Amino acid sequence: xxxxxxxxxxxxxxxxxxxxxxxxxxxxxxxxxxxxxxxxxxxxxxxxxx
Amino acid sequence: xxxxxxxxxxxxxxxxxxxxxxxxxxxxxxxxxxxxxxxxxxxxxxxxxxxxxxxxxxxxxxxxxxxxxxxxxxxxxxxxxxxxxxxxxxxxxxxxxxxxxxxxxxxxxxxxxxxxxxxxxxxxxxxxxxxxxxxxxxxxxxxxxxxxxxxxxxxxxxxxxxxxxxxxxxxxxxxxxxxxxxxxxxxxxxxxxxxxxxxxxxxxxxxxxxxxxxxxxxxxxxxxxxxxxxxxxxxxxxxxxxxxxxxxxxxxxx
Numbered sequence: 379x380x381x382x383x384x385x386x387x388x389x390x391x392x393x394x395x396x397x398x399x400x401x402x403x404x405x406x407x408x409x410x411x412x413x414x415x416x417x418x419x420x421x422x423x424x425x426x427x428x
Numbered sequence: 429x430x431x432x433x434x435x436x437x438x439x440x441x442x443x444x445x446x447x448x449x450x451x452x453x454x455x456x457x458x459x460x461x462x463x464x465x466x467x468x469x470x471x472x473x474x475x476x477x478x479x480x481x482x483x484x485x486x487x488x489x490x491x492x493x494x495x496x497x498x499x500x501x502x503x504x505x506x507x508x509x510x511x512x513x514x515x516x517x518x519x520x521x522x523x524x525x526x527x528x529x530x531x532x533x534x535x536x537x538x539x540x541x542x543x544x545x546x547x548x549x550x551x552x553x554x555x556x557x558x559x560x561x562x563x564x565x566x567x568x569x570x571x572x573x574x575x576x577x578x579x580x581x582x583x584x585x586x587x588x589x590x591x592x593x594x595x596x597x598x599x600x601x602x603x604x605x606x607x608x609x610x611x612x613x614x615x616x617x618x619x620x621x622x623x624x625x626x627x628x629x630x631x632x633x634x635x636x637x638x639x640x641x642x643x644x645x646x647x648x649x650x651x652x653x654x655x656x657x658x659x660x661x662x663x664x665x666x667x668x669x670x671x672x673x674x675x676x677x678x679x680x681x682x
Binding site: 409410413414416417418419420421422423424425426427428 | 464467468471472476564565566569574576589591592593594595596601632634635636637639640651652653657658659662664
């Protein structure tokens with residue numbers, strides 16, 4: 379899948395790799411935000427009252 | 429006959445994806461879901477705990493190195509409402525070994541800035557030994573335990589409210605349900621070591637602010653999520669001051 383994604387990207391190899399690294403970083407941040415939201419909403423909110 | 433054969437390709441029924449292709453796609457979705465769920469579990473129990481433990485080390489360094497301004501001031505009882513708690517009459521009274529003489533002054537610390545370390549809380553029966561900070565917002569509680577702004581500071585007159593996560597970010601209050609009436613809680617701040625005794629454990633709705641009011645005397649209220657692994661309700665542990673540098677004056681004057 380990553381290879382297919384790599385082949386779809388424009389530019390020389392270095393630029394493609396940079397784009398993949400950037401996309402992976404964005405994906406990790408989005409997933410972390412999703413985990414944080416799910417965790418604090420349904421799983422364990424801060425525990426404070428009010 | 430030959431005409432019919434020539435037309436055969438045109439009669440071929442175009443089928444959708446084969447069962448194998450559908451199965452393959454379903455397997456990919458299942459693997460992706462499993463990876464997401466595994467990542468969630470790793471994040472909630474692993475990553476957040478690592479972050480909280482790292483923050484705790486920093487907070488304890490802050491507590492050891494920072495100088496908080498403390499002042500002895502004449503104690504004037506504040507007209508708070510009586511605590512909505514009945515202290516059991518048969519509670520064993522801990523020996524007030526460190527209580528200062530009732531000279532009419534109490535030791536107060538300067539109001540901490542949001543996010544700053546205030547002190548440590550230890551509850552042997554609940555496996556709690558955590559530094560706590562000012563604030564109960566998400567960022568503050570990612571460090572462990574937080575003190576609710578606007579409530580009394582531990583050791584001071586009124587009701588000091590501390591909150592903490594139950595299962596994530598180091599799970600500081602994971603075993604708070606093991607704490608029972610009569611158990612002791614020790615809070616160490618710049619004003620000294622204050623000992624509280626648990627008088628009531630109750631469960632309330634997350635919006636029930638009756639447990640965070642300011643009451644006559646000196647109280648410490650702990651809140652966390654309950655049941656574990658759910659944000660449905662709040663487990664509340666209410667304790668009253670029984671020992672420490674301010675205990676004799678506050679309890680004698682309230």
